[in-house]
Amino acid sequence: xxxxxxxxxxxxxxxxxxxxxxxxxxxxxxxxxxxxxxxxxxxxxxxxxxxxxxxxxxxxxxxxxxxxxxxxxxxxxxxxxxxxxx
Numbered sequence: 001x002x003x004x005x006x007x008x009x010x011x012x013x014x015x016x017x018x019x020x021x022x023x024x025x026x027x028x029x030x031x032x033x034x035x036x037x038x039x040x041x042x043x044x045x046x047x048x049x050x051x052x053x054x055x056x057x058x059x060x061x062x063x064x065x066x067x068x069x070x071x072x073x074x075x076x077x078x079x080x081x082x083x084x085x086x
Contacts, residue, residue: 001064004072013067017060024053 001017003010027049034042 001061002068002072003064007071009067009071010064013060013064017057017064020053020057020060024050024057027053 001014003014005011027046031043031046031050034046
């Protein structure tokens with residue numbers, strides 16, 4: 001994902017994605033504890049929560065890509081070109 005530091009929308013999406021990622025790691029740690037403790041009910045609840053966080057992160061990635069294409073077409077084209085050359 002490309003973010004333009006001077007773009008307010010880029011900063012908002014980046015902050016939301018970072019927060020979701022930190023939440024995913026926190027909840028992943030809770031899952032490990034629940035699995036180690038063999039707490040099946042807690043594990044199932046946490047797995048559902050992880051799935052929701054994963055979906056939110058994916059939606060934010062898609063939102064970032066769309067925003068990048070729409071608001072920063074030159075930057076999006078440049079990043080696509082460099083990826084093609086690799």
